[in-house]
Amino acid sequence: AQTVTQSQPEMSVQEAETVTLSCTYDTSESDYYLFWYKQPPSRQMILVIRQEAYKQQNATENRFSVNFQKAAKSFSLKISDSQLGDAAMYFCAYRSARSRNNRKLIWGLGTSLAVNP
């Protein structure tokens, strides 16, 4: 069974600085998707970034980028130029690509990010 591990329950960063959140996963599959979601205090779960395992190029969305290391099964999120609005819980998630009918996400426990002014 697949698992997702986020080893940092809490992180903090100074405004305008860069922070990296770690995520590792365990799977025997070769084709899958990885996601980072953000959940601010409003509790809305917001997609931050998405990576297909067959793509070697790391996904990027504005100030958010990932370091996807398939062999190491690592999927870290880098937030550049951190802003106060980035303060939230960040969840890493995995989904198998094996079946289009099985879209179940496997979730990590989350990392709480604080941004200090």
Next chain:
Amino acid sequence: SAVISQKPSRDICQRGTSLTIQCQVDSQVTMMFWYRQQPGQSLTLIATANQGSEATYESGFVIDKFPISRPNLTFSTLTVSNMSPEDSSIYLCSVSSRLTDTQYFGPGTRLTVL
């Protein structure tokens, strides 16, 4: 991405009662899901809401406790039945379509059971 709404956004209920949560999406989607997020924890999938057929429940969740309806491709309801304080959680619906392998979430319903 789809625009997803949930009603109610929050509620406080008495033990033994039931609450129905609605999830509405602004476009037709293939898959709709219901999650529970207990305080300080990650998300747990309750079930996949199937249009026109019974929902597919995850281990530990049963239809009698969490009946789900999905009458069409844009709407689903989750009922939390015979509530106890242990049911106090955030309940979220999410959707995905054949065009995307990504799940998008509604704003959530915060339920408190006294």
